[in-house]
Amino acid sequence: MRGAAGAGGTSGSARVSGAADAPDGAARDTASSATSTEPAWKQHLAGLMAFTRRRLTGDYTVDDFGYDREFTETLLLPPMRLLFDKWFRVQTIGVANLPVDSGALLVANHSGTIAVDAVMTAVAVHDQHPCHRPLRMLGADLVFDTPVLGPLARKAGNTLACNPDAERLLTSGELVAVFPEGFKGVGKPFSQRYKLQRFGRGGFVSAALRTGVPIVPVSIVGAEEIYPMLANIRPLARALGLPYFPVTPTFPWLGPLGAIPLPSKWLIEFGEPIATDGYGDGAAEDPMVVFNLTDRVRETIQQTLYRLLLRRGHPFLG
Numbered sequence: 001m002r003g004a005a006g007a008g009g010t011s012g013s014a015r016v017s018g019a020a021d022a023p024d025g026a027a028r029d030t031a032s033s034a035t036s037t038e039p040a041w042k043q044h045l046a047g048l049m050a051f052t053r054r055r056l057t058g059d060y061t062v063d064d065f066g067y068d069r070e071f072t073e074t075l076l077l078p079p080m081r082l083l084f085d086k087w088f089r090v091q092t093i094g095v096a097n098l099p100v101d102s103g104a105l106l107v108a109n110h111s112g113t114i115a116v117d118a119v120m121t122a123v124a125v126h127d128q129h130p131c132h133r134p135l136r137m138l139g140a141d142l143v144f145d146t147p148v149l150g151p152l153a154r155k156a157g158n159t160l161a162c163n164p165d166a167e168r169l170l171t172s173g174e175l176v177a178v179f180p181e182g183f184k185g186v187g188k189p190f191s192q193r194y195k196l197q198r199f200g201r202g203g204f205v206s207a208a209l210r211t212g213v214p215i216v217p218v219s220i221v222g223a224e225e226i227y228p229m230l231a232n233i234r235p236l237a238r239a240l241g242l243p244y245f246p247v248t249p250t251f252p253w254l255g256p257l258g259a260i261p262l263p264s265k266w267l268i269e270f271g272e273p274i275a276t277d278g279y280g281d282g283a284a285e286d287p288m289v290v291f292n293l294t295d296r297v298r299e300t301i302q303q304t305l306y307r308l309l310l311r312r313g314h315p316f317l318g
Contacts, residue, residue: 048074065165066154069134076156077123083116084123087263088222089318094270095128103170103213104273106135106177107204107297109196109305110185112223113246116261117186118179121218122156124268125175136169137177138162142243163207170211177218178204180294187232187244193224194305202294205276209284209293214273217297219304222266225315227251264315267308271300 038046051074054060062068084090098104108121118137125135138161144150159165161178169176179185184197208215229246237245251258274297276283283289312318 062155063157065136065157065159065169067134067136067157068155069157072134072156073126076152077126080119080123081127083261084120084127087261088120088226088266089263090120090124090222090266090268092124092128092268092270094272095124097216097270097273098125098129098133098175099214099273100131101173103173103211104175104216105166105170105204105208105213106175106216106218106270107301108177108179108218109194109220109301110179110181111188111193111220112186113227113229113248114261115179115186116226117220117223118177120223120266121177121220121268133175135177136174138166138179140182161203163203163210166204166207167211170207170213180204183243187229187246189232190224190228190230194221194309196298196302196305199294199298202290205290205293205297206284208276209279209289212277214275214277215293215297216273217271217300217304219269219271219301219308220266221268221305221308221312222264222315225264226261228262262316265312265318267312269304269308271304274300 051070054070060068060070098106106121106125108117111117118139122135122137126132134157137156137158139153139158140161143153143158144160159169166176166178180199180203181197182200188195188197205215227246227248227250229244229248231247233245233247237243248258250260250262274293276293279289
């Protein structure tokens with residue numbers, strides 16, 4: 001992680017709330033729909049109309065990072081849920097290892113040419129956790145500098161991968177996710193699938209140690225097959241300011257159709273939490289403590305990936 005970065009702002013006349021506040025409008029819609037006997041499509045239409053009205057009047061909340069829970073649950077999660085349930089057929093394991101209402105740092109492997117794995121992990125946490133908790137992901141500068149994608153990432157609750165933002169979210173009791181392989185993982189060739197890349201300098205471990213939250217290793221199988229990266233056109237990537245320019249079996253040969261991910265079978269396992277609150281003061285500044293804990297998390301994820309691959313079997317069947 002880097003040193004410092006600013007938090008996302010708010011726009012319009014929206015109210016600013018604390019990091020864990022739920023939108024009042026969404027709560028009203030949930031309560032009314034629970035007692036309604038109208039057909040589901042009418043309830044859905046009424047909910048969309050109420051959502052639109054609140055957007056126009058500014059009657060909604062965002063937190064200090066720009067997280068807009070109602071916008072995320074109404075517009076962003078439904079299409080991602082279709083991919084999760086129908087296309088990738090994601091199976092989750094170990095959701096009970098996530099805290100009910102306190103903070104934790106989720107550390108996951110990263111792959112897939114496009115970071116669909118991060119989005120699917122967020123859907124898994126929201127939909128499978130008994131309290132439907134949001135996952136606050138830490139992303140690279142490129143994500144937030146990209147038009148359209150950057151503002152959407154902020155509205156979904158994500159922020160820059162820097163220690164101050166991470167520690168602030170963890171201290172407030174949020175579930176925070178980091179993908180320490182970064183572009184080295186998501187942009188690696190298919191020949192290196194499920195082989196973890198270097199985990200950087202262990203900034204995520206320092207953040208967990210300073211805040212005393214547990215680290216939950218997350219192992220994701222399935223993302224490697226959605227866009228098998230056969231080659232990287234580096235000159236074109238440099239010209240476009242991208243970390244890599246992928247060549248897959250379908251892209252760029254099929255044009256826009258090449259952006260359709262292959263329907264691989266996914267497994268996401270949330271491992272046993274690793275406690276950090278017993279290391280004592282100054283542990284976050286001790287290079288050996290940080291290195292050993294980083295290596296422990298990395299090895300846990302790597303061994304789990306091997307086990308999940310055996311469990312899944314064929315990448316596209318089942």
